Amino acid sequence: MNTPSFLQNEAIRNLQLLEEANLRRQQRLVTPLSNGRCLVNGRELYDFSSNDYLGFSQHPEVISAAVRAIQEYGVGSRASMLVSGWSPVHQLLKERICELEQTESALLFSSGYAACQGSISAIIDENDIVFCERNNHACLVDGCRLSNAKFRVYRSERLEILERELMKNASFPKRWIVTETVFGMDATIAPMDELIELAEKYDAYIICDEAHASGVYGSRGAGIISRFYDDFTIPPDIVERRVPIRIGTLSKAFGSQGGFVAGSPELIELLWNRAKTAMFSTALSIPACAAAARAIQLLMEDTKNLPEKLRNRAALFRSHLMEDKFYVFGEPDNPIIPVLVEDPKLVIKMADDLKRAGFLVAAIRPPTVPRGTSRLRISLNANFSIDDLELLRTAMNKARDGKNAK
Numbered sequence: 129m130n131t132p133s134f135l136q137n138e139a140i141r142n143l144q145l146l147e148e149a150n151l152r153r154q155q156r157l158v159t160p161l162s163n164g165r166c167l168v169n170g171r172e173l174y175d176f177s178s179n180d181y182l183g184f185s186q187h188p189e190v191i192s193a194a195v196r197a198i199q200e201y202g203v204g205s206r207a208s209m210l211v212s213g214w215s216p217v218h219q220l221l222k223e224r225i226c227e228l229e230q231t232e233s234a235l236l237f238s239s240g241y242a243a244c245q246g247s248i249s250a251i252i253d254e255n256d257i258v259f260c261e262r263n264n265h266a267c268l269v270d271g272c273r274l275s276n277a278k279f280r281v282y283r284s285e286r287l288e289i290l291e292r293e294l295m296k297n298a299s300f301p302k303r304w305i306v307t308e309t310v311f312g313m314d315a316t317i318a319p320m321d322e323l324i325e326l327a328e329k330y331d332a333y334i335i336c337d338e339a340h341a342s343g344v345y346g347s348r349g350a351g352i353i354s355r356f357y358d359d360f361t362i363p364p365d366i367v368e369r370r371v372p373i374r375i376g377t378l379s380k381a382f383g384s385q386g387g388f389v390a391g392s393p394e395l396i397e398l399l400w401n402r403a404k405t406a407m408f409s410t411a412l413s414i415p416a417c418a419a420a421a422r423a424i425q426l427l428m429e430d431t432k433n434l435p436e437k438l439r440n441r442a443a444l445f446r447s448h449l450m451e452d453k454f455y456v457f458g459e460p461d462n463p464i465i466p467v468l469v470e471d472p473k474l475v476i477k478m479a480d481d482l483k484r485a486g487f488l489v490a491a492i493r494p495p496t497v498p499r500g501t502s503r504l505r506i507s508l509n510a511n512f513s514i515d516d517l518e519l520l521r522t523a524m525n526k527a528r529d530g531k532n533a534k
C-alpha cells in the first residue's frame with residue numbers, strides 16, 4: 129500500500145515517541161481455552177486479564193445457544209435494527225435484559241461503547257449541563273462531549289464540590305450526572321446513594337454504566353443499582369426517578385458481545401429514533417445475542433451464587449496480596465484487583481515475568497490510567513480455584529523480587 133510520505137513519517141515519529149515513553153502497545157495473539165486458560169505463543173497460561181468474570185464465554189450452554197442460533201438464523205444481522213436486523217433472537221435478548229434489570233424495555237447496541245456513546249449523546253440536550261466523573265471510561269466521556277451540553281468533570285471523593293456546582297448551575301434546563309457504578313480501572317464503587325440524594329435535592333438525573341457491576345453485584349447479579357431495589361435503603365420511586373436509564377455491556381460478565389440500555393418503553397423508543405450508534409449500525413450479531421441471552425438466563429437461574437463465590441475469592445486473594453505488602457486498591461471484594469507498580473517500564477517487566485511463570489496479567493499504563501499509577505490489573509474468573517490463586521500469589525512475589533526472570 130502506498131501511504132503518503134507525510135502520513136508514514138508522522139506514524140513513525142509518533143510510534144517512536146510512544147516507544148521512548150514505554151507506552152507503545154503491541155498486539156498479542158491469544159487463543160482462549162476453557163477454565164480460564166489461554167494459549168500465548170504456544171504456551172498455556174492462566175488468563176487473569178479477561179473480563180469474563182463468570183467464565184460464561186466458555187460455558188457449554190452459552191456456546192450451544194450461539195451455535196443453534198447460527199444454524200437457525202445465520203451469523204450476521206444483515207441490517208440495522210430499524211431496517212430488518214431485529215430478529216427473534218434480538219427480541220429474546222431484550223426480554224432477558226428486561227427480566228434481569230426489572231425494566232419494561234431495553235435497547236441493544238453492537239458494543240458497550242456504542243451503547244454509552246450513542247445513548248448519552250442522544251438523551252442529554254445541548255442546553256443542559258453534564259457532570260462527568262473523572263475516571264469514567266472513554267465512551268462515557270465521548271457521549272457527554274457529543275451531546276454538546278456544558279461539560280464539567282467531578283470526582284467521587286469530592287462530592288461537596290459536585291454539590292456546589294449543582295447548586296450554582298440550577299438555571300440549566302437539566303443537570304445530568306454520568307458515572308460508572310464500578311470503575312473498571314480502580315475497582316472502586318461509585319457513591320451511588322449519595323449521588324442519588326444529591327440528584328433528588330438538586331433535581332438532577334443520573335446515567336450510569338454498570339459494565340463492571342453486572343454479574344458481580346446485586347442479589348441476581350443485576351448490578352449496583354439493583355441493590356437499592358433489594359434493600360430499600362433509598363425508596364424505589366426515588367431511584368427510578370433519579371436513575372432513569374442503566375447502561376450495560378454483554379461483553380464482560382455475560383461472556384458475549386454487545387451493549388444495552390434498560391429503561392422505560394418511551395425512553396427506549398426515543399433512543400431507537402435518536403441514538404446514532406444504534407440507528408446507523410448493523411444490529412448485534414445473531415450468535416452474540418443468543419449467547420448473551422443464555423448467559424443472562426444462567427445467571428438468573430444460578431443456584432450456586434456464582435457472583436458471591438467470585439466476590440469471596442476476590443476478597444481472599446486481595447487480602448493475601450495485602451499481607452504480602454503489595455499496594456492493592458479498590459473495593460475489597462471486587463474481582464478486578466489493581467496492584468500499583470507506578471513505573472510503566474517496571475509494570476511491563478513484571479507482566480513479562482508473570483507470563484514466563486504461566487500467568488497472563490494486564491499491564492495498564494497511561495493514558496489508560498493517570499501518570500505514576502501504572503499497575504498490574506488482575507482480573508478474576510469465578511472458575512479459578514483457591515489453589516490457582518495461590519500459584520499466582522507466589523508468582524507475583526517472585527516477579528516483584530525479579531525471580532521469575534530468566
Ligand SMILES: Cc1ncc(COP(=O)(O)O)c(C=O)c1O
Binds near residue numbers: 240244265378385387
Ligand atoms: C466502564 C466501561 N464501559 C463501557 C465499556 C465498553 O464496553 P464494550 O467492550 O462492550 O464496548 C467498557 C470496556 O472496557 C468499560 O470498561
